Amino acid sequence: xxxxxxxxxxxxxxxxxxxxxxxxxxxxxxxxxxxxxxxxxxxxxxxxxxxxxxxxxxxxxxxxxxxxxxxxxxxxxxxxxxxxxxxxxxxxxxxxxxxxxxxxxxxxxxxxxxxxxxxxxxxxxxxxxxxxxxxxxxxxxxxxxxxxxxxxxxxxxxxxxxxxxxxxxxxxxxxxxxxxxxxxxxxxxxxxxxxxxxxxxxxxxxxxxxxxxxxxxxxxxxxxxxxxxxxxxxxxxxxxxxxxxxxxxxxxxxxxxxxxxxxxxxxxxxxxxxxxxxxxxxxxxxxxxxxxxxxxxxxxxxxxxxxxxxxxxxxxxxxxxxxxxxxxxxxxxxxxxxxxxxxxxxxxxxxxxxxxxxxx
Amino acid sequence: xxxxxxxxxxxxxxxxxxxxxxxxxxxxxxxxxxxxxxxxxxxxxxxxxxxxxxxxxxxxxxxxxxxxxxxxxxxxxxxxxxxxxxxxxxxxxxxxxxxxxxxxxxxxxxxxxxxxxxxxxxxxxxxxxxxxxxxxxxxxxxxxxxxxxxxxxxxxxxxxxxxxxxxxxxxxxxxxxxxxxxxxxxxxxxxxxxxxxxxxxxxxxxxxxxxxxxxxxxxxxxxxxxxxxxxxxxxxxxxxxxxxxxxxxxxxxxxxxxxxxxxxxxxxxxxxxxxxxxxxxxx
Numbered sequence: 001x002x003x004x005x006x007x008x009x010x011x012x013x014x015x016x017x018x019x020x021x022x023x024x025x026x027x028x029x030x031x032x033x034x035x036x037x038x039x040x041x042x043x044x045x046x047x048x049x050x051x052x053x054x055x056x057x058x059x060x061x062x063x064x065x066x067x068x069x070x071x072x073x074x075x076x077x078x079x080x081x082x083x084x085x086x087x088x089x090x091x092x093x094x095x096x097x098x099x100x101x102x103x104x105x106x107x108x109x110x111x112x113x114x115x116x117x118x119x120x121x122x123x124x125x126x127x128x129x130x131x132x133x134x135x136x137x138x139x140x141x142x143x144x145x146x147x148x149x150x151x152x153x154x155x156x157x158x159x160x161x162x163x164x165x166x167x168x169x170x171x172x173x174x175x176x177x178x179x180x181x182x183x184x185x186x187x188x189x190x191x192x193x194x195x196x197x198x199x200x201x202x203x204x205x206x207x208x209x210x211x212x213x214x215x216x217x218x219x220x221x222x223x224x225x226x227x228x229x230x231x232x233x234x235x236x237x238x239x240x241x242x243x244x245x246x247x248x249x250x251x252x253x254x255x256x257x258x259x260x261x262x263x264x265x266x267x268x269x270x271x272x273x274x275x276x277x278x279x280x281x282x283x284x285x286x287x288x289x290x291x292x293x294x295x296x297x298x299x300x301x302x303x304x305x306x307x308x309x310x311x312x313x314x315x316x317x318x319x320x321x322x323x324x325x326x327x328x329x330x331x332x333x334x335x336x337x338x339x340x341x342x343x344x345x346x347x348x349x350x351x352x353x354x355x356x357x358x359x360x
Numbered sequence: 361x362x363x364x365x366x367x368x369x370x371x372x373x374x375x376x377x378x379x380x381x382x383x384x385x386x387x388x389x390x391x392x393x394x395x396x397x398x399x400x401x402x403x404x405x406x407x408x409x410x411x412x413x414x415x416x417x418x419x420x421x422x423x424x425x426x427x428x429x430x431x432x433x434x435x436x437x438x439x440x441x442x443x444x445x446x447x448x449x450x451x452x453x454x455x456x457x458x459x460x461x462x463x464x465x466x467x468x469x470x471x472x473x474x475x476x477x478x479x480x481x482x483x484x485x486x487x488x489x490x491x492x493x494x495x496x497x498x499x500x501x502x503x504x505x506x507x508x509x510x511x512x513x514x515x516x517x518x519x520x521x522x523x524x525x526x527x528x529x530x531x532x533x534x535x536x537x538x539x540x541x542x543x544x545x546x547x548x549x550x551x552x553x554x555x556x557x558x559x560x561x562x563x564x565x566x567x568x569x570x571x572x573x574x575x576x577x578x579x580x581x582x583x584x585x586x587x588x589x590x591x592x593x594x595x596x597x598x599x600x601x602x603x604x605x606x607x608x609x610x611x612x613x614x615x616x617x618x619x620x621x622x623x624x625x626x627x628x629x630x631x632x633x634x635x636x637x638x639x640x641x642x643x
Contacts, residue, residue: 008436326408326410330486334438337531338531338532340610340611
């Protein structure tokens with residue numbers, strides 16, 4: 001006799017216990033500490049903070065631990081926590097020109113005020129597995145420069161701006177920037193919402209889109225005008241004080257792409273900008289974001305917009321990995337009723353169709 | 361009732377609930393119209409009922425009695441998970457009985473037991489836009505709704521008839537609400553569509569990922585699209601439910617062996633259990 005499936009509640013509890021056990025791994029090995037994740041898996045922490053839209057290394061490390069290193073799941077955990085937090089207000093815009101530089105490179109100029117600063121990077125490493133690292137060897141100490149960096153490190157885009165060769169940034173809007181996490185996106189989106197969407201967007205998705213633009217699906221002719229990484233002050237104006245106070249310092253990576261533009265009937269030929277910014281060290285993401293930002297400006301600049309990376313609605317609607325992951329995986333949920341409906345239809349259609357029997 | 365520490369009643373903060381209630385009021389005022397709302401990121405995945413959960417959280421009170429079903433059943437895993445979410449965060453009473461519930465959150469079904477005035481049916485909606493498969497762009501479909509330009513949907517249904525001799529849409533079957541807005545009833549089987557028409561209960565639809573809320577107020581005209589010579593029809597079965605003998609409810613096909621063995625049972629577990637009890641009592 002058939003008995004309807006029962007006991008979902010118990011099964012769920014047990015499944016979660018099993019997962020917690022697997023997450024812990026061999027109990028004979030030391031438990032992974034959040035300080036270890038923050039210190040030794042720092043780039044994972046940076047990515048989770050960026051796409052999780054919250055700057056908190058400890059929470060990001062906890063999310064990574066809880067998600068067993070599945071970064072998309074960790075981003076989801078952090079986002080779900082973020083929604084419950086109160087909003088006190090918006091900070092002042094970050095002044096990245098005043099950044100305490102740890103890395104700064106330009107692919108457009110050989111030398112420039114402040115110079116090229118390679119900083120900590122995987123670039124130019126030979127990707128050979130380091131078996132000494134597996135042994136737990138301590139790294140050689142890095143040598144400090146004999147002189148400090150020049151205090152004045154103008155942004156490359158500002159250098160070009162003096163000559164009028166690159167479009168000016170539009171003046172700051174009067175209204176506070178929009179917030180996708182509070183208001184639904186309406187299209188066409190302003191650049192504030194677009195940049196917020198891209199900053200939260202999945203690194204892999206943006207990387208592929210940026211790559212598609214480079215391969216001819218909407219060529220943006222980009223140069224990496226400047227990539228800079230370092231620490232910037234976050235300032236906030238409390239209402240009761242009426243002036244800005246520094247509430248902390250965060251590490252960010254900023255990328256300014258410089259793109260060819262042949263001009264339109266309203267604008268002379270000039271370079272145009274694409275912008276990318278991430279928390280922590282996120283160079284790949286910042287560059288991809290800057291390329292996609294510029295691609296999405298095709299409409300505004302009067303260029304053809306026939307490719308996916310130039311299609312605002314397509315890009316903005318599909319960039320979020322928490323949304324995408326949830327909806328793709330919802331197919332795991334039962335669909336018995338819909339499937340039953342389709343079965344019934346297919347049987348009916350086949351009955352009237354008199355499909356020839358397949359050869360025996 | 362004990363609830364989870366550190367969270368507001370029913371998880372969402374009161375400001376967010378107010379924002380959602382405003383969207384609901386607007387949705388009720390314009391039946392079938394999709395109201396954009398500031399959908400929040402929930403601690404459950406998108407596509408797993410975040411829209412329905414937010415609507416339920418906005419309308420539920422401490423005196424409510426909540427029922428949650430998925431595929432018509434109270435004991436499917438996601439229904440269990442959502443029911444526990446509200447039991448934990450709101451401490452509300454829950455029930456599996458349709459008649460006893462004041463708020464029913466559902467995925468893919470409308471209960472067989474007729475609803476009554478005062479009850480609220482909350483649908484989880486994956487894709488709220490009925491024209492989405494015909495036109496992927498939101499900017500376009502909003503225009504089509506504004507102009508009540510629904511020709512594309514009629515052409516689609518006509519093409520089905522031309523190709524298959526019948527309309528080949530079996531669930532999420534498009535309806536016209538109050539003679540004005542084309543609406544997606546969420547992926548309920550078309551079997552359930554007639555239950556929406558002139559229903560005494562308030563029907564609310566929440567799409568969290570797509571950030572839309574829409575509604576069918578009580579006693580509202582809901583018409584499934586059709587043609588004079590191809591009137592709307594619902595699924596029928598040759599069998600009755602193997603457990604309760606019901607011949608007028610939606611049946612799930614259960615595979616009993618690998619030799620083609622099948623049996624049919626009610627998808628609505630409360631309806632089925634109720635009928636079985638009554639039958640036993642009568643015997």
